[in-house]
Amino acid sequence: MAELNGQPVELAQLQNLALTNYGHFTSMRVDDGRVRGLSLHMERLQRDCRTLFGADLDLQRVRGLARRAAPATGSTTVRVTIFDPSLDLGHPAAAKEPHVLVTSRPAGTLPLPPLRVQSATYVRDVPSVKSVGLFASLHHRRQAQLAGFDDALFVDQDKVISEGGTWNIGFFDGSRVIWPEADCLVGVTMALLKGAHDHDTTLVPLAHLPGMQAAFATNAAIGVRAIGAIDGIKLPETHGIIDTLRKEYMEVAGDLL
Structure with a gap:
C-alpha cells in the first residue's frame, strides 16, 4: 500500500524523493490497530519537519492517513515519510510544503534471531x-x-x-x-x-x-x-x-x- 496525502501515489510524484533524497520518516509497528510509543513517533515527525522544512504538521491528519494503511487486526509496519515533491536541487531553502507519503509492509514475527x-x-x-x-x-x-x-x-x-x-x-x-x-x-x-x-x-x-x-x-x-x-x-x-x-x-x- 502506498498513498500520498491519502491518494494512490503515482510514479512521477516519487521522482523528486528518489532523486533528491531529502526528507524524513518514522516507521511504526501496528499490532491490532495499536502502536507502542505513538506519541513519540508523532513528536519525531513534528520535530524533524520543523528541522528540515521549517513547517508544522497536522498530526491528527497524519494519524488518519497512517490509519488507512493499518488493518484492524494483525501486525503491519507502517512508514510515514515526509517530503516536498517540489523541492529543487539548486534551491532547497524553498522547500516548505511537506507532503505525507504512507507505505506499509507485513511485520516480521518476533523475536528475530541474534x-x-x-x-x-x-x-x-x-x-x-x-x-x-x-x-x-x-x-x-x-x-x-x-x-x-x-x-x-x-x-x-x-x-x-x-x-x-x-x-x-x-x-x-x-x-x-x-x-x-x-x-x-x-x-x-x-x-x-x-x-x-x-x-x-x-x-x-x-x-x-x-x-x-x-x-x-x-x-x-x-x-x-x-x-x-x-x-x-x-x-x-x-x-x-x-x-x-x-x-x-x-x-x-x-x-x-
Missing part, C-alpha cells in the same frame, strides 16, 4: 533526524554482509560506539543496562525501554566489550534483538536481561492509531 555485527567508523549527518538519506547506512551494511556479518555498528574516530544503521544498541554489564553516550538517533523503542528499566548512559568504547555480558539491538520493527557477536567478540545469544527487556517492552500499552 545479529552478528561489524564495527564501521561513521557518524550520521544530523544524527537527531530520522532522515531518508540511507546511503551510508546501506553501504556499511553491505560491506559488513560481504565480510560475513549481518549488519554494521557505527563507531566514531575514537572507536566509541553510537548506533546501528537502523537501530539502537544497548548493553548489560552484569548489574545495569547501559546505553551508549553518543551522537545518535534516539529510537522510540530505546526511549520506551529507558522508561521501563533502570539504566546508565555512558561512553562505550569497543575496548570495553569484553566486560559486557550481553548486547542487544532495538527498533520498532524488531523490538529487542540479541546481538551474538561484535567484530571478533562473541556475546551470549540468550540472556536473562534480554528476556526481561522483551517482556517489559511487550507490556508497554499501545495507543490506538
Whole structure:
C-alpha cells in the first residue's frame, strides 16, 4: 500500500524523493490497530519537519492517513515519510510544503534471531533526524554482509560506539543496562525501554566489550534483538536481561492509531 496525502501515489510524484533524497520518516509497528510509543513517533515527525522544512504538521491528519494503511487486526509496519515533491536541487531553502507519503509492509514475527555485527567508523549527518538519506547506512551494511556479518555498528574516530544503521544498541554489564553516550538517533523503542528499566548512559568504547555480558539491538520493527557477536567478540545469544527487556517492552500499552 502506498498513498500520498491519502491518494494512490503515482510514479512521477516519487521522482523528486528518489532523486533528491531529502526528507524524513518514522516507521511504526501496528499490532491490532495499536502502536507502542505513538506519541513519540508523532513528536519525531513534528520535530524533524520543523528541522528540515521549517513547517508544522497536522498530526491528527497524519494519524488518519497512517490509519488507512493499518488493518484492524494483525501486525503491519507502517512508514510515514515526509517530503516536498517540489523541492529543487539548486534551491532547497524553498522547500516548505511537506507532503505525507504512507507505505506499509507485513511485520516480521518476533523475536528475530541474534545479529552478528561489524564495527564501521561513521557518524550520521544530523544524527537527531530520522532522515531518508540511507546511503551510508546501506553501504556499511553491505560491506559488513560481504565480510560475513549481518549488519554494521557505527563507531566514531575514537572507536566509541553510537548506533546501528537502523537501530539502537544497548548493553548489560552484569548489574545495569547501559546505553551508549553518543551522537545518535534516539529510537522510540530505546526511549520506551529507558522508561521501563533502570539504566546508565555512558561512553562505550569497543575496548570495553569484553566486560559486557550481553548486547542487544532495538527498533520498532524488531523490538529487542540479541546481538551474538561484535567484530571478533562473541556475546551470549540468550540472556536473562534480554528476556526481561522483551517482556517489559511487550507490556508497554499501545495507543490506538
